[in-house]
Amino acid sequence: MKLDIVVLGAGPAGLGAGYRLAEQTGAKWLIFEAEGRVGGLSSSRIDAKGFTWDIGGHVIFSQNAFFNNVVERALGPDALTHTRESYIRTAGRFIPFPLQNNIHRLPPRAMRECFEGLIAIEQRGKSPQPAHFGDWIPWRLGDGISRHFMLPYNNKLWAYPIEKMGHYWINDRISVPKSSEIEKSLKIKVDNHSWGPNATFRFSRNGGTGSLFANIASRFSPHIALHHKAVRVDAKRKTVTFKNGKKVSYGSLITTAPLDHFVKKMIAAPEPDILHAASGLKHNSGFVVGIGINRFIKNSRCWIYFPDPAVPFYRVTYFSNYSPLNVPRPGAQTSFMCEISSGVTQKRNASTIVKETVVGLVKSGLMRPDDRRRIASAWMMKVPYLYPIPTLTRDASLAPIEMFLRQHNISSVGRFGGWRYEAGNMDHSFMAGHEAASALM
Numbered sequence: 001m002k003l004d005i006v007v008l009g010a011g012p013a014g015l016g017a018g019y020r021l022a023e024q025t026g027a028k029w030l031i032f033e034a035e036g037r038v039g040g041l042s043s044s045r046i047d048a049k050g051f052t053w054d055i056g057g058h059v060i061f062s063q064n065a066f067f068n069n070v071v072e073r074a075l076g077p078d079a080l081t082h083t084r085e086s087y088i089r090t091a092g093r094f095i096p097f098p099l100q101n102n103i104h105r106l107p108p109r110a111m112r113e114c115f116e117g118l119i120a121i122e123q124r125g126k127s128p129q130p131a132h133f134g135d136w137i138p139w140r141l142g143d144g145i146s147r148h149f150m151l152p153y154n155n156k157l158w159a160y161p162i163e164k165m166g167h168y169w170i171n172d173r174i175s176v177p178k179s180s181e182i183e184k185s186l187k188i189k190v191d192n193h194s195w196g197p198n199a200t201f202r203f204s205r206n207g208g209t210g211s212l213f214a215n216i217a218s219r220f221s222p223h224i225a226l227h228h229k230a231v232r233v234d235a236k237r238k239t240v241t242f243k244n245g246k247k248v249s250y251g252s253l254i255t256t257a258p259l260d261h262f263v264k265k266m267i268a269a270p271e272p273d274i275l276h277a278a279s280g281l282k283h284n285s286g287f288v289v290g291i292g293i294n295r296f297i298k299n300s301r302c303w304i305y306f307p308d309p310a311v312p313f314y315r316v317t318y319f320s321n322y323s324p325l326n327v328p329r330p331g332a333q334t335s336f337m338c339e340i341s342s343g344v345t346q347k348r349n350a351s352t353i354v355k356e357t358v359v360g361l362v363k364s365g366l367m368r369p370d371d372r373r374r375i376a377s378a379w380m381m382k383v384p385y386l387y388p389i390p391t392l393t394r395d396a397s398l399a400p401i402e403m404f405l406r407q408h409n410i411s412s413v414g415r416f417g418g419w420r421y422e423a424g425n426m427d428h429s430f431m432a433g434h435e436a437a438s439a440l441m
């Protein structure tokens with residue numbers, strides 16, 4: 001089969017490309033997806049007990065007007081709007097997120113350490129930024145906040161040595177309040193939940209985050225071939241071969257497959273220098289564990305961060321609070337969606353992770369001990385590619401690969417196609433696919 005444009009992957013990035021290509025008449029194009037569903041990491045599952053799960057806590061928020069418009073049209077009356085209520089579990093308490101804006105909730109000693117740390121960095125004034133993320137955290141936020149949250153949390157989330165990571169990706173992802181603001185909050189003791197771009201977010205009433213992308217895909221479903229896993233790309237002859245034996249030729253290729261895998265395993269006869277560069281791209285893996293219980297917990301919590309190394313998860317979402325329809329018996333059940341990282345500094349075991357998660361939920365007070373008897377569903381999913389790691393050498397690794405791709409008329413986009421964590425959310429990925437397709441038209 002001869003096609004003008006081939007897209008590999010029907011996650012948000014591939015669907016962003018499809019959204020744009022669907023506007024063009026004349027060109028022959030198809031999206032090939034390895035799995036039997038669209039959405040990639042942004043798809044959802046309904047387990048055997050009827051609970052809906054996402055692949056980790058996904059919330060829809062964006063500064064991009066075009067993407068927001070696509071979301072409104074796709075979700076229609078199913079669009080729910082939530083105000084974020086998230087916490088950090090530390091010092092045996094639930095402190096509203098971000099910690100630095102709510103240190104009045106900490107025990108006195110921890111509160112003093114965090115406050116004094118913030119004052120110390122203000123008094124220090126300007127000083128050159130440290131080279132790596134591990135040093136950058138205390139340099140930017142002070143010793144107290146680093147010790148009580150940022151260092152243990154980031155060690156756990158990335159499961160990768162933070163002294164090998166850069167801090168170039170952070171931009172406005174971290175709140176750094178002035179000590180005068182903190183002083184004021186210590187006096188008035190009012191919680192501040194409202195910081196950050198996802199302070200309000202959208203969610204689908206029906207079918208989890210995946211329903212958004214299933215709705216988008218339905219606009220151009222004849223152009224999507226499921227169960228087509230690309231295994232070989234001959235960049236010179238411009239052909240793609242699939243695991244099922246089919247082969248297509250293309251004029252232009254947009255791929256959203258993980259870039260390290262694409263270079264190392266899919267490209268026919270890659271040059272040694274790009275192979276070497278691909279081995280410099282680092283990522284972690286992980287698990288999502290969903291626990292549904294037959295007890296309705298009435299609160300408005302969205303998610304909780306867990307820096308404590310004694311529990312396996314780094315974040316737990318009260319998923320039944322996102323939509324009542326995420327559980328089979330709304331109002332009678334609660335669902336917890338737990339994210340767990342596994343990587344070079346922290347290995348997790350698939351055979352024990354569900355049990356460890358339940359122990360952790362009880363230990364941290366989210367479940368009562370007697371809730372173990374009320375467990376209605378225990379669901380688990382392995383996630384081989386969880387976070388692309390912004391290492392110190394990431395951009396140096398990307399440069400020769402991107403040059404090779406450009407020379408061969410291939411665009412590699414999306415969370416793991418582009419391998420830029422700072423541009424790895426659903427909106428970024430969708431828009432990157434959209435822009436790659438626009439560039440071809």
Ligand SMILES: Cc1cc2nc3c(=O)[nH]c(=O)nc-3n(C[C@H](O)[C@H](O)[C@H](O)COP(=O)(O)OP(=O)(O)OC[C@H]3O[C@@H](n4cnc5c(N)ncnc54)[C@H](O)[C@@H]3O)c2cc1C
Pocket residue numbers: 008009010011012013014032033034035038039040041042055056057058059060061228229230231256257258339385386387413414415416417424425426427429430
């Ligand atoms: C735990 C977690 C939480 C997140 N939370 C949020 C959030 O709150 N908000 C937000 O905006 N974003 C969030 N994200 C990011 C979001 O999941 C990604 O931005 C988005 O899914 C990336 O889209 P993509 O198309 O680039 O990649 P993917 O979603 O990974 O999709 C790639 C697709 O390509 C297919 N594919 C791969 N290889 C091949 C092949 N060889 N042949 C054919 N098909 C192939 C895959 O099967 C997959 O369907 C989160 C991600 C994670 C992991």
